[in-house]
Amino acid sequence: MPVDTARMTKVFSRPQSLTEARLTYCPGCHHGIITRIIGQTLDELGLTERTIGIAPVGCAVFAYLWYRCDALQVAHGRASAVATGVKRARPDRIVFSYQGDGDFASIGTAESIHAANRGENITVIFVNNQIYGMTGGEMAPTTLVDQRTTTTPEGRDPLLCGYPIRFSELIAQLEAPVYVTRQALYDTRHIMDCTKAIKKAFQNQVDGRGYSLVEVLATCPTNWHMSPVQANQHVANTVTKVFPLGDLVNKGA
């Protein structure tokens, strides 16, 4: 029996800040949830027309297509440096970079740390899914010990490849950052928490408070060889043991 929705309250719809483009991510990939949260945040804070996004290399390479914002697609790992350049050139605009674990915590290590250390007034969304999705499931700096990837076919051996890097903890050692947090999306409560964190990270920039980093533990069902629901459980039961959730820095909270 069809219901007349015209007489009902719309409690959830696509954020206005998102374009009509369909996301290119695999089924169940958390990138899409993060994209929606950012769009909703831009809506709620009224920032769409003054925001400039930085799209990385990796699965999110098309991030410039998702938002009704100006954007720059940039070289692998350099998003925080480019964000620095944009923000210094246009201090009254809102600049966010969207970076995967390979981008932010491997090839872009220097750019990531030093943008944070300068306390650039930017918002960084760091998506940690412990794998290189776009290139075919290779090891990421965040890959768990014993996790099988296409470049650690027998599992990550810490004696050969080191341990998963807790990059947000490194950033949290620095004086300048005002907000460093690790969030997850494996259930609705955590999705709501992550939404609050991302909103705060943008609000900090609006208020001119400085560098904010939101690390999001995300899934890669395709390269983890799990169903999206199994992947959520894996984050809840295993990944969060290595990457504990919560605020690492929250100045003046």
Next chain:
Amino acid sequence: MPRGVVVVDVERCKGCGLCVAACPQKVLAQSGTLNRSGYDVVHAQNPDACVGCAFCALTCPDTALTVFREKTAP
């Protein structure tokens, strides 16, 4: 409980099933119907149970779901 409705944008849905798992009322299920991209899209198998909590939409990675809730009397 208020009455809710979930509207599925069939062409955005990738049939990942996250919304099915997230729904506390067991409203949603894979439909067995493929969209133009070949995904088995979800539908409201048990629509009368929907309370419009929007957990499904929160967890949908493809913004394929719009959720409505009955206006409650003031």
Next chain:
Amino acid sequence: MGERRLLRGNEAIAESAIRAGCQCYFAYPITPQGELVEYMARHMPRLGRTFIQAESEVAAINMVYGAAGAGVRTMTSSSSPGISLKQEGISYLAGSNLPAVIVNVVRGGPGLGNIAPSQCDYFQAVKGGGHGDYHMIVLGPSTVPEAGELTMLAFDLADRYRTPVMILADGLLGQMMEPVELPEPIDVSQLPPKPWAATGARGREPNIILSFDLGPENLKKMNLDLQAKYDLIRKHEVRYEETQTADAEIIVVAYGTIARIAKTAIDMARAEGIRAGLFRPITLWPYPYDALRAVADRVKTVLTVEMSAGQMWEDVRLAVAERAKTPFYGEMGGIVPTPKGILSEVKKHAR
């Protein structure tokens, strides 16, 4: 009115960049262009502009990418090893059609080489350097005042063609002091608008800065557009200087600091009765092939002199082909050819 000051080449470039309206400057210190970084550190902040000592040359060029994408005039500078690190960013700037100025105060290479003057980065500057089918406009100043003038020009050309422009200097020019007549600072508000820039999509469709397209046909189109731009630059922006070429039997081809030394050698040769002339490319890309070819038609010998193993020499031979003899004299490792050294080469080949 302009202002006359005694400046090093590095300082003349820095001061001219400021007067050209450079809003954001990013660099990592390296010899022999340290004075440029230090000059910008002293002057940019007091003008309310951005100076960042970046964590690396890679970061600096990507900050340039951001500032250029956001529509302001921006520059970075370095020396050879640092310029190698910037190649990734330069390729992205070219591919994304972004205007920026890059200064290379060349030192000896390869590898760590040394900090003495050299012209060993010519290939890297004019033939590509980074990945992909692209060019930069490359300007080769030969005096300190000209380093200043070409810096002003570099910003205009970068904006006009939405392309990276390189000032290719060397350690000698960077360190040398000369009186410089500085022009009035430009009024940035009078510059042509950049409607393509990422400044916030207020009341318009989003602007996207990118060098990326997965579709082969689309990427081919992007490349063809780049090539069309390069044709336009070749047509309109070739610059060179001829000295005493009208009656010459032998000409020296040299650029940058070496052209200046060669000028003295030409005069010495003339004093000894040799009708020598000088052809000095100012734009190293686009290279003045046609003009050099026209000169080569009138002379017996075209002698290339460089501080390299013969990099520009390849372009000279492309231009001259079989029209004249094309001997080469080069020094490396930071050895600067002297007027007497060039004179003896001229005498050897003029006979």
